[in-house]
Amino acid sequence: MKRLISALAALLLAVGVQAATIEDHSATANGVQLHYLQAGAGSDTPVVLLHGYAETSHMWLPLMDQLADRRVVIAPDLRGAGGSAKPDGVYDKKTLAQDVHALVKGLGHRKVKIVGHDIGLMVAYAYAAQYPDEVERIVLMDAFLPGVGDWKSVWLLRDLWHFHFHGQTALQLVQGRERIYFEHFWNDFAADRTHSLSEADRQFYTAAYAQPGGMKAGFGYFKAFEQDAADFAGFARTPLKQPMLVLTGEKASGNFLIEQARLVDGKVEGVVVKGSGHWLMEEAPAQTIPRLVDFLNRR
Template identity: 45%
Template sequence: MLFALAALLLTVPAVAQVEPFPRSFHTEMIDTNGVKLHVRVGGTGPAVVLLHGYGETGDMWAPLAADLARDHRVIVPDLRGMGLSSRPAGGYDKKTQGVDIAGMLDVLKVEKTDLITHDIGNMVGYAFAAQYPQRVTKFVLMDAPVPGVGPWEEILKNPLLWHFRFGGPDMERLVAGRERIYLDRFWNEFSADPKKFSEASRVHYAKLYAQKGAMHAGFAQFAAFDQDAIDNKVFLEKGKLTMPVLAIGGAKSFGSTMATVMKFAATNVEEGVIPDSGHWLMEEQPAATVRMVRSFLDKK
């Protein structure tokens, strides 16, 4: 049944949901590190892994995946607990999820990969790159901070990030049946223009986050931030990342702050800013974002 649902998500027309992945992609359920990851795979060539963030799933990457599949093997998982991946009781610290990604690549027999990440995907991606730096050739991070890195404590003071500390025994009961209302806050408040985050996408993601245990797993991603900050400081003590890094921010969101953050964690950082975009780069300015990523990956 899970495979049938996964296939449906890849083939239903865009008018019914988010933009579909090319039909040449297939899906796999990959067992690794105590979790089953739902993974989309397509294209041939050097590997590239795309990691999504909160409020979305790997489905967000369809436009970029279609472009990169022309000359890359594109690998797009749903993170632990999110989308169609399984929801284990624990392991939502990003260090553990970095091991998830390494195990997924082992199953796919991929030794080295480019890495493209957004939002919580940045945090998982950094934990993966810090633990397995020899496996990451280039690293693109989009519009979200990394716990414990650079101005993390100052960033936490931003009232728009109230959800980082949203918790307590009633949080799931408050949101149950109101997932769309909760998620609309992020899609609206973090957009330069909320209309760019389409109604079809909102319906699609709200249904996925309304699945049993999905909001619990999502909250667990945020609850792990304190541990993530501790783990990341240990990674930093061992040295900065040395692979080429592109830090992209939406002009009306993190902007150049993304590069500021990553210069604390990497030695070779290029800054990128997408005009007329908030946080949701792939929804608000997909063409400009694809062009910037493609230019960086193609650079010798």
């Protein structure tokens, strides 16, 4: 990880941009060991960045550099991913949000702005729903909210099979073939499979999920959807009040997530990123990163 962070810094310096110092850390939060990246300092409200499936905190490196000039930026690996612990059992998003909240509190922060992509957006929403007075702004990026509105009609349900792809047989099928499995997501969820994740990132994430317990934990995110749907239906009965930005890919969730978000928050700013699929940070950084920075820098 440190080698990859150093490579990013070198690249930014080569084009005349002073890179922020991004550090690796680990802490016990909610009884789980969590790895997290941290950068920045300043008086602005800290920002928490939550990755999705088939990625880790590594996805946020370019954004962390853009946000770290005026506040602390924290990007954890969710329970079960990357350098974090991979315990058996609980992977519902309400509990994952409690993990992140315990990490934030342990670092001495109360108020945060929170961003989530894919599975991470579900964790971000669960965080804001459980701790509404501690979230100033929230960003949801391309996926959907289980249990909210007509969620079973979302485009991702064309891949319903992988929501139920778990257990011993599934694990045996993907062992040693993790990249073949993930290529489906990186390629087919992109607007253009030749303009999706880089080769270096594909190797990085494959190795991360191929660690002992990694694939089982990843499958657990989807296995928990039934519980997530019940939890989120309950959360939605009390709408959020903080400003929310929703970024979606034109070739991915489109307007669906924006419409869902308006069922749970009265201050939604929705943006469909033109020409992009699901991987907004990688497919359309020139559209995505400035939108995020502008929204998160507002007071």
